[in-house]
Amino acid sequence: MVVRLRLQRFGRTHSPFYRMVAADSRAPRDGKFIEIVGTYNPIATSAGIKEIRLKTDRLRYWISVGAQPSDRVAWILGKFGILPPPPQRFSLHKMIPKKDRGEDK
Numbered sequence: 001m002v003v004r005l006r007l008q009r010f011g012r013t014h015s016p017f018y019r020m021v022a023a024d025s026r027a028p029r030d031g032k033f034i035e036i037v038g039t040y041n042p043i044a045t046s047a048g049i050k051e052i053r054l055k056t057d058r059l060r061y062w063i064s065v066g067a068q069p070s071d072r073v074a075w076i077l078g079k080f081g082i083l084p085p086p087p088q089r090f091s092l093h094k095m096i097p098k099k100d101r102g103e104d105k
Helices: 056-064 071-079
Strands: 003-012 015-024 035-041 051-054
Touching: 003 056, 003 071, 035 056, 051 071
Parallel strands: none
Antiparallel strands: 003 015, 015 035, 035 051
16 A cells, blocks of 8 residues: 555635645545645735644654655645755756857757
């Protein structure tokens, strides 16, 4: 059984709220899970704060026994220092127009 750390979506239309769960990889996204290990509210408050609550001891346990985080969960855990931050998927060099890049090769 492969265990994944992933987000389960709750909330209404256009106002999502997520639970971070440890679940069997074959279970549906919003279906059966093993344990709730945190919450994530991506909608910022009036102060501009996005709320994230993590059970760091349980997250470290699940990672130590081989649970694989999803891409978004790995990004969140990288921001909080539980995992090393994932590598960037884009090149900053390619964001500069070709005429302004100069000769590198």
